Amino acid sequence: MAKKTKTKLEKLADKLGYKPRLAWDVMTQADKKAAQKFAAEYMRFMAAAKTERLAVIEMVALAKRAGFKDLARSKTVGRVFSVFRNKTVAVFVPGQKPLTEGLRLVAGHIDCPRIDLKARPVFEDADLAWLKTQYYGGIKKFQWLARPLALHGVVITSSGKTVRVSFGEKDNEPVLTIPDLLPHLARKIQGEKKLSEAIEGERMNVLIGGLPLGDKETKERFKLHVLNVLHDKYGITESDFVSAEFQLVPAGGPREVGLDGSMIGAYGHDDRVCAYTGLRTVLEVKKPTYGALALGLDKEEIGSEGASSARSWMLHRLVADLLRLTGIEPSYDNVTRTMMNVRALSADVDAAVDPNYPEVHEKYNNARMGYGVCLTRHTGHGGKYGASEADAEFVGWLRGVWDKAGVVWQPAVMGKVDEGGGGTVAKFLAQLGMRVVDTGTPVLGMHSPFEVIHKADLYQVYRSFDAFLAAE
Numbered sequence: 434m435a436k437k438t439k440t441k442l443e444k445l446a447d448k449l450g451y452k453p454r455l456a457w458d459v460m461t462q463a464d465k466k467a468a469q470k471f472a473a474e475y476m477r478f479m480a481a482a483k484t485e486r487l488a489v490i491e492m493v494a495l496a497k498r499a500g501f502k503d504l505a506r507s508k509t510v511g512r513v514f515s516v517f518r519n520k521t522v523a524v525f526v527p528g529q530k531p532l533t534e535g536l537r538l539v540a541g542h543i544d545c546p547r548i549d550l551k552a553r554p555v556f557e558d559a560d561l562a563w564l565k566t567q568y569y570g571g572i573k574k575f576q577w578l579a580r581p582l583a584l585h586g587v588v589i590t591s592s593g594k595t596v597r598v599s600f601g602e603k604d605n606e607p608v609l610t611i612p613d614l615l616p617h618l619a620r621k622i623q624g625e626k627k628l629s630e631a632i633e634g635e636r637m638n639v640l641i642g643g644l645p646l647g648d649k650e651t652k653e654r655f656k657l658h659v660l661n662v663l664h665d666k667y668g669i670t671e672s673d674f675v676s677a678e679f680q681l682v683p684a685g686g687p688r689e690v691g692l693d694g695s696m697i698g699a700y701g702h703d704d705r706v707c708a709y710t711g712l713r714t715v716l717e718v719k720k721p722t723y724g725a726l727a728l729g730l731d732k733e734e735i736g737s738e739g740a741s742s743a744r745s746w747m748l749h750r751l752v753a754d755l756l757r758l759t760g761i762e763p764s765y766d767n768v769t770r771t772m773m774n775v776r777a778l779s780a781d782v783d784a785a786v787d788p789n790y791p792e793v794h795e796k797y798n799n800a801r802m803g804y805g806v807c808l809t810r811h812t813g814h815g816g817k818y819g820a821s822e823a824d825a826e827f828v829g830w831l832r833g834v835w836d837k838a839g840v841v842w843q844p845a846v847m848g849k850v851d852e853g854g855g856g857t858v859a860k861f862l863a864q865l866g867m868r869v870v871d872t873g874t875p876v877l878g879m880h881s882p883f884e885v886i887h888k889a890d891l892y893q894v895y896r897s898f899d900a901f902l903a904a905e
Contacts (some may be wrong), residue, residue, distance in 0.1 A: 437596055440850055444793045448724045453804045453805075454804065455804055456804060456841040457803060457889050459841060463597075464467075467663070468891070469576060470726050471493060472760075472891055475568030475709055476774035477617045478491055478495075478540070478686045479686065479702075482705055483543045483700070484547075484680050485729075486519055486587060487585065488543040488705055488708070489697070489729065490716045491524045491541070492708075493516075495712065495713075496712070496716060497514075499512075499717075500512060503515070504523075504751075504754060506526070506536045507804070509523070509759075510539050511527065512525070513750060515754075518731075518740060519739045520543075520544075520731040520741040521728065521729060521731050521858040522712075522728070522729045523729075524715045524727045525726045525727075525755060528724040529580045529723075531759070531761065532616060532654065532724055533761060533767055533771050536776075537724070537776055538778070539725075539728070539900060540730060540743070540777060541707035541710075541711050541727075541729055541781065542704045542729070542730040542731065542732075542781070542858060544731045545572070545703060546568070546571060546572045546703075547569050547570050547682050547701070548577060549635075549679065549680055550586075550674065552675045553675075554566070554679075555656055555671060556656060557653045558784050560655055561640060561643050562642035562655045562656050562659040563638040563640060563641060564638060564639040564641050564646065568634060568637065568793040568851075569680075570734030570735055570881055571734065571880055573627070573880070573881070574887075575613075575632045576882055578637070579612060579630065580610065580882060581601070581609075581610060582608060582609045582610055582611070582639065582684055583601030583608060583684040583685075584598060584599060584681055585599050585600075585680050585682060586598045586831060587677065588673045590673055590676070591676070595670055602685070604744070607879050608679065609639050610641055611639050611640070630769055639681060641659050642655060642656075642779075645658055646658035646661055653657050656665070660674070670870060672742075673699075676862060681714065682700055682701075683888050686699070687699030687700075695888055696885050697885070697886050698883050699882070700883060701780060701874055702884040703781070704878050705783065705901075706784055706873070706886060706891065706894070707781055708890070710749055710777075710894050715733045715742040718902045721903060722903075723776075723905075725902045727749075730742060733857065737861055743858035743862065744859075744861050753768055756776045770866060773866030773867065775865075775866075776830075776874045777859075777862050777871075778870065779862060779871045780894075781871055781873045782807075782874050782879060783809055783845045783847060783873060784799065784847050784879055785802045785876055786873070787877055792852075795850060797848045798844060799846060800875035801875065803889050804841065804875070804890070805897075806840065806841070806843070806874070806897040807843060807844075807845035807870065807872060807873055808821050808828070808843065808871075809846060809871035809876070810822060810832070810844070810870060812855060812871060813856065814855070815850070817853065820856075821856075821860035821862075822869070823859075823868065827869075827870060828870055831870060834900050835897055835900055837900075838899075840900055845875070862891070874894050
């Protein structure tokens with residue numbers, strides 16, 4: 434069939450208009466093969482990085498394999514990594530220009546919505562042993578019921594001993610669960626309530642045991658049995674829960690999604706997908722013009738509160754250390770000058786259009802699965818309250834970098850004006866004077882126990898971060 438010749442008006446429309454591009458349509462066969470390989474590597478990471486502490490361990494292991502050294506043990510700045518409070522990680526490659534002239538920063542977060550345990554979690558009721566919980570981050574509580582859960586955590590005993598706990602991930606291990614109420618009895622207590630009220634946080638108790646220890650005269654013998662199991666397996670006692678961090682997460686690893694295997698379903702894409710991708714690009718960058726820095730931050734899902742979050746002075750300390758090791762006095766002037774010359778990507782996911790719920794999306798400006806990396810110029814909600822908004826100069830520069838590199842990208846916002854909204858670490862980086870914009874992967878089912886991303890988008894995010902770090 435003869436190829437249709439475009440009319441003058443069609444050529445003009447191509448020149449003047451803008452249409453998002455399906456990444457798979459423009460990717461070469463080599464790109465498609467590379468995307469599949471990168472996706473497999475990412476899935477291996479996600480299978481192990483089930484909490485922020487575990488993500489740090491995996492990211493440091495990748496950095497060490499790539500030849501990076503611990504900044505705390507370095508006398509000069511080379512290819513280095515730094516860990517803060519075991520919950521955040523920074524990976525740095527020096528550039529050709531002095532640090533005071535700026536950095537290229539890719540900042541993702543490695544905490545995810547989950548179920549935490551309370552300080553005194555173990556109790557007994559109805560001849561069963563249970564755990565009291567507190568959910569972390571924005572979740573739909575009903576999604577965490579009636580599913581296999583794994584327990585991960587760390588215990589610091591009063592003697593200072595560190596005990597790591599991981600239970601429920603192996604095929605031969607039992608799992609834990611939060612039982613749901615059967616529909617036969619749920620008509621009033623759940624069915625007649627609003628979705629947000631149907632499951633109460635205090636009812637999200639985890640079933641942990643059903644065997645007694647001792648005889649009928651033994652008090653709380655079902656609780657005693659699980660405490661004894663924990664002591665035999667991990668050497669911990671009930672009081673150790675007070676100085677422990679335990680997290681319940683969906684058991685099992687990521688899976689390919691779709692008959693064609695085009696997507697990846699997993700717990701924690703938001704935002705380990707961007708943190709991992711940022712890490713990989715910094716590990717692979719050779720001799721950038723500007724120093725390249727990747728951050729995996731904590732506490733983003735609860736507003737970046739706390740010492741291991743984007744709001745802490747951790748980044749100031751890191752910049753001061755890097756300046757000192759490059760022979761520059763880490764004065765207030767030099768630290769703030771460096772911060773204000775940073776060009777940063779707040780690497781975080783965005784909501785992909787879900788055709789099952791078109792009423793919450795704005796079809797001209799919402800992200801679509803398979804159309805590449807999202808460029809989200811502003812966050813916030815309603816009248817841009819709580820927003821970080823990138824200036825046009827920075828966005829124009831970034832578009833030029835991506836277009837030159839052949840990156841497939843799409844503009845995005847989080848839902849309709851009065852429906853959607855959200856925040857990222859961008860506003861906290863912007864408060865330091867950085868030029869920053871949100872970019873990342875479109876996700877279906879965000880904040881659910883099984884989020885879905887497209888492999889083509891994952892690869893385009895990787896390419897976009899790579900182009901950003903290499904740009905002059």
